[in-house]
Amino acid sequence: MSLAASPIRFPDLASRTVMTRRAWWLVVLNFLIPGSSQVLAGDRKLGRFGLGATITLWLIAIAALVVWFLWPAVLYTVFSTTITLWVVALVLAFYAVLWVILTLDTLRLVRLVKTAPSARAWLAGFTTLVMIGLSGTAAYGAYVATTASGFLSSVFVAGPTEPPIDGKYNFLLLGGDAGPDRDGLRPDSITVVSVDAETGQAVTIGLPRNMEDVPFNEDSPLAAVYPEGYGSIDGCEVDVCMLNSIYTEVELMSPEMYPNAVNEGSEPGIEAMRDAAEAITGLQIQYYVLIDMQGFLELIDALGGVTVTVPEDVPIHADETFTTVAEWIPAGEQHLDGYHALWYARSRHGTSDYDRMARQRQIQEAVLEQFNPANVLSKFQEIAAAGSQVVKTDIPQSMLGYFVDLASKTKALPITDVELVPDNGIDPEDPDYDYARQLVQQAVFPPTEEPAEG
Structure with a gap:
């Protein structure tokens, strides 16, 4: 036709x-x-x-x-x-x-x-x-x-990319706990994550915020001020000389120690924490990620909440002294909104810092598990609005695609956790840092794996 x-x-x-x-x-x-x-x-x-x-x-x-x-x-x-x-x-x-x-x-x-x-x-x-x-x-x-x-x-910044070191990318992950009763932000959760640049195999190293006598490598400006460890001789410039106090001291009192930090997408306090984490773990850290815990609340709400298994009842406090209980998060599988998830991660009443570290890691892993394309796209506006207030990092935008691909490999593999806590032979009040570095090296470079050429 x-x-x-x-x-x-x-x-x-x-x-x-x-x-x-x-x-x-x-x-x-x-x-x-x-x-x-x-x-x-x-x-x-x-x-x-x-x-x-x-x-x-x-x-x-x-x-x-x-x-x-x-x-x-x-x-x-x-x-x-x-x-x-x-x-x-x-x-x-x-x-x-x-x-x-x-x-x-x-x-x-x-x-x-x-x-x-x-x-x-x-x-x-x-x-x-x-x-x-x-x-x-x-x-x-x-x-x-x-x-x-x-x-x-x-x-994300527009800075230069960093190559893997010994075949690894090492990240400093800080959970910032800011509040109206505090001078500036104070890292409440400190983790070093080492990821194999080829396979995506990850090791997380948990650093208790109350570690004392924190060492610094010779090239750190803090090594000249605290040659025997942070606050070990004549104390420090803040009320307590613990690991997470290093951020506060440098950020508020000695930012001139790291004059290039801001121009490189960082902060003096963050660079001081990077120096401390490198000396504790023996790893050279290429990038940091700072997550504001209060903003984390908004991110969880944007995702529609997060589901975790609560091992035992966890209290929500009614005051800033963390002594009066307003309500309890009951044991069992719970779907938590941002408010309850934040309290689950930071609750102190009747628990130790090491319990809090475990809960914080649990919340972080649960949130990452829920980051899937369908969930993110359906709530993109809320997630993007919350995320821009939650995350600060010096990861260059040009590396983002590579790290997203690497993260997809990481999610498919079991993650090795190394907690530098008393259960692993590390006393935060009198840490054996040589032993801590030995634990880290054994986990990051197991006997079957030799450090790669940098």
């Missing part, structure tokens, strides 16, 4: 059956292959443009899918840069507008008044849903891309 005789382009206007069948063909084709309706029944120039745009999008999607399966790190890197995200947003905005134009034009080509009365509402409704589905999805994708771009720019 020639195109001139086609009932799609030249229908029998007097036949409602033909017009109704034609209408369904056009709206379905507009859904499956945008632009094809115009090629067959309307403005062929517009149709060829729309069809070309559709095929181009298909090719991009197929290429992205191939890269996703073969080289996922490449895709992560591409979609974790500000410029790329803005390009993606502009492209998606273009498709959102194009699909509105094509769908409205398809509705014009349908000629509803010529179709069967019983089919008109269905045709109009389906066409509207197609327009909302296609254009709405593209518009939301553009919004997510621009929001993600702003979020990444606010959290």
Whole structure:
């Protein structure tokens, strides 16, 4: 049959059956292959443009899918840069507008008044849903891309990348506990995470915040002030000379020790904590991540809460002295909102710092477990808004794609935990730091693994 005789382009206007069948063909084709309706029944120039745009999008999607399966790190890197995200947003905005134009034009080509009365509402409704589905999805994708771009720019720096050391990337993870009753932020949770740069195998090293006589390597500016360890000779400049006090002292009283910290995306207090953690563990730390625990509350709420198994009843305090109990978090599996999750992580009544360390690690792992694409995309606005207030890091944006890929490998492997606590032979009041470094080395470089070339 020639195109001139086609009932799609030249229908029998007097036949409602033909017009109704034609209408369904056009709206379905507009859904499956945008632009094809115009090629067959309307403005062929517009149709060829729309069809070309559709095929181009298909090719991009197929290429992205191939890269996703073969080289996922490449895709992560591409979609974790500000410029790329803005390009993606502009492209998606273009498709959102194009699909509105094509769908409205398809509705014009349908000629509803010529179709069967019983089919008109269905045709109009389906066409509207197609327009909302296609254009709405593209518009939301553009919004997510621009929001993600702003979020990444606010959290990640534009600094130089660091190579793995002995085949490892080492991160200092600080949980900051700020409050109106405190001068500045004080790290309440201190962890070093060592990740194999190839396999993603991770080791977490928990450092009690109350460790004393903390050593410093010779190249640290604090080594000259505390040659025998932090506060071990004549005390320190703050009320207690413990590990987490190092941040407060340097940040508030001696920021000049680290003059380049701010320009490098860090803070003097954080750099002091990095020096301390390196000397304690014997590992060189490339990057830090600071998580504000109060902001962590908002992040958990944005995720819709977090589910953990509570081993025993945990109190929520009614005052800042941590003595009066307002309510209890009961033992068993509990789905906690941000407020209760934060209290679960920081509650002190009747428990030790080591109990708190275990609960904090439990909450962190539960939150990471809930970070999946479906959950993040469905609540992206809330998560991005909370995340920009929660996280501070010196991880460069150019490394984000690589680390996201590495993290996906880490999630599939068991994580080794090393807690430098009394149960492992480390007394925080009189620590054997040589033994602590030995424990760390055994965990990070087990007997079957030799340190790699840096």
